[in-house]
Amino acid sequence: MSETVDLKAKLGLDVFKPFGQPHIKIRQGMGKDPRLKPAVRLCPAGLYSVNENGEVMLATVDGCLECGTCRLTCDTEVLEWNYPEGGTGVQFRFG
Amino acid sequence: MDKFDVIIVGAGLAGLGAAYTLAGSGMEVLVLERGDYPGAKNVTGGRLYLNPVRDLFPGLFEKAPLERFIAHEEITLMAKDRSVALTYSGNELREHPHQSYSILRARFDRWLAEQVEAQGVMVLSKTRVDDLIKDNGVITGVLAGGDELRADVVIACDGALSLLSEKAGLRSHASPENFALGIKEVITLDSGTINDRFHLEGNEGVAYLYVGDVTQGKFGGGFLYTNRESLSLGVVIGIEDAMDEKLPIEVPVLLEAFKQRPEIAPLIKGGSPAEYSAHVIPEGGFKALGKLCGNGILVAGDAAGLALNIGFTVRGMEYALASGCFAARAVLKAKEAGNFYTGTLNVYRKLLEESFVLQDLKNFQESPAVVGNPRYFTHYPELIGNLMRDIYTIPAGPKERLYPTLRKHIGLAELWSIFKDLREVMKI
Numbered sequence: 001m002s003e004t005v006d007l008k009a010k011l012g013l014d015v016f017k018p019f020g021q022p023h024i025k026i027r028q029g030m031g032k033d034p035r036l037k038p039a040v041r042l043c044p045a046g047l048y049s050v051n052e053n054g055e056v057m058l059a060t061v062d063g064c065l066e067c068g069t070c071r072l073t074c075d076t077e078v079l080e081w082n083y084p085e086g087g088t089g090v091q092f093r094f095g
Numbered sequence: 096m097d098k099f100d101v102i103i104v105g106a107g108l109a110g111l112g113a114a115y116t117l118a119g120s121g122m123e124v125l126v127l128e129r130g131d132y133p134g135a136k137n138v139t140g141g142r143l144y145l146n147p148v149r150d151l152f153p154g155l156f157e158k159a160p161l162e163r164f165i166a167h168e169e170i171t172l173m174a175k176d177r178s179v180a181l182t183y184s185g186n187e188l189r190e191h192p193h194q195s196y197s198i199l200r201a202r203f204d205r206w207l208a209e210q211v212e213a214q215g216v217m218v219l220s221k222t223r224v225d226d227l228i229k230d231n232g233v234i235t236g237v238l239a240g241g242d243e244l245r246a247d248v249v250i251a252c253d254g255a256l257s258l259l260s261e262k263a264g265l266r267s268h269a270s271p272e273n274f275a276l277g278i279k280e281v282i283t284l285d286s287g288t289i290n291d292r293f294h295l296e297g298n299e300g301v302a303y304l305y306v307g308d309v310t311q312g313k314f315g316g317g318f319l320y321t322n323r324e325s326l327s328l329g330v331v332i333g334i335e336d337a338m339d340e341k342l343p344i345e346v347p348v349l350l351e352a353f354k355q356r357p358e359i360a361p362l363i364k365g366g367s368p369a370e371y372s373a374h375v376i377p378e379g380g381f382k383a384l385g386k387l388c389g390n391g392i393l394v395a396g397d398a399a400g401l402a403l404n405i406g407f408t409v410r411g412m413e414y415a416l417a418s419g420c421f422a423a424r425a426v427l428k429a430k431e432a433g434n435f436y437t438g439t440l441n442v443y444r445k446l447l448e449e450s451f452v453l454q455d456l457k458n459f460q461e462s463p464a465v466v467g468n469p470r471y472f473t474h475y476p477e478l479i480g481n482l483m484r485d486i487y488t489i490p491a492g493p494k495e496r497l498y499p500t501l502r503k504h505i506g507l508a509e510l511w512s513i514f515k516d517l518r519e520v521m522k523i
Binding site: 004005007010011013017038042043044045046065068069071072073076083084087091092093095 | 129130132137139199220221222240268270271344348350351368369372373375
């Protein structure tokens with residue numbers, strides 16, 4: 001993600017409740033699948049990145065805003081996608 | 096094993112609208128919400144238009160935690176280096192009852208859930224629904240947190256992605272062309288500053304929309320709403336358009352660039368960012384609607400794709416409230432009939448068709464294609480911006496006559512293109 005946006009500070013404004021297992025995972029061996037690419041530019045939380053091997057990475061889902069954009073753009077064949085468990089994840093105070 | 100009459104999944108406006116309608120009917124109703132509290136996962140741009148839903152929820156909105164009534168509308172065509180705005184304000188917008196209010200969902204939905212609970216409906220938060228229970232092709236309950244919860248009928252109000260509609264086979268995997276992504280910041284400012292800055296009296300508010308460079312020419316726009324003591328500032332972008340790799344954009348950068356525009360920066364100056372949120376919005380309209388009910392299940396709100404963008408107005412929340420209400424009425428009728436099969440629940444579709452919900456979506460079914468015209472997002476903002484620049488510029492020497500100035504920008508080919516675009520607009 002471009003360095004013009006301090007997403008860490010932005011996400012730092014939000015309330016997140018910790019969850020156990022990550023609720024979104026790139027399916028094994030799918031990192032190079034082109035269907036993952038849009039998530040890198042579209043994820044509002046900037047959680048997706050490309051590593052030096054050209055693979056799309058999802059290092060953490062902490063900070064996920066649960067918008068579902070990656071589920072729409074990438075397809076569930078390459079992403080294992082669910083909402084986080086009840087009572088965890090982002091909790092909007094304004095919305 | 097617990098058995099309810101109705102299980103509603105999702106404590107948003109559709110779910111709570113359904114629960115409110117069922118409260119007091121004698122039916123046992125359970126609302127399941129995955130957030131810490133109702134509203135915790137919900138986001139709006141946004142504003143709620145009350146006229147279409149006042150009669151469905153008599154007296155409800157009088158005590159609701161609404162933010163400001165919208166007394167000033169503005170749409171701005173944003174070119175790269177300039178912008179042209181059209182402002183509308185009128186006595187009718189200041190008269191009671193006000194037609195629309197800015198709202199914040201965490202506050203509003205929590206309050207609405209309290210009204211529903213006060214009437215005996217159980218609202219269970221922190222509970223994610225993982226699956227539907229099916230018996231011989233009939234939905235008979237949900238799996239939530241490892242528990243089997245049974246009901247005569249399930250109302251899926253689980254939001255724009257609606258995993259439950261997919262599981263129930265009511266629609267196939269949601270596809271990007273029917274959705275937009277909205278990202279938003281809530282920026283706190285004291286109410287006095289908001290009133291001074293936006294020329295407002297008392298609880299008046301503004302709704303500003305921005306089209307053009309804000310999405311770098313892609314389908315979408317920017318918005319600014321005044322709340323009581325904050326501003327909702329954000330950008331909406333069509334997901335399919337944003338995926339296009341020929342003109343790659345980074346979504347978070349759009350909002351940052353928008354904030355730095357000279358039209359926006361002074362409006363948010365001195366404010367403290369308080370929250371950053373994101374949400375997807377159904378944009379496909381009537382043509383993208385899936386099935387609205389099946390054996391033992393109904394779908395309402397964003398989950399059913401009930402939202403409508405016609406350029407000047409972008410609506411969803413009143414469709415959610417109303418469809419929740421009609422889903423509940425259909426359930427009451429089915430209870431009378433003694434079964435919850437598709438044939439009986441189909442009265443839901445009829446209720447929606449007789450109401451503003453499906454009539455609006457039908458009447459504006461060409462809207463998604465028309466407002467998606469790429470010329471609205473680059474060509475027209477630039478054209479009109481350049482025209483205004485040349486009309487207003489006073490050079491050092493003599494000024495060019497008005498008509499040649501106009502013709503320079505709007506030649507025959509351009510006129511023809513405008514005519515063709517207008518012909519499309521006639522479809523809406």
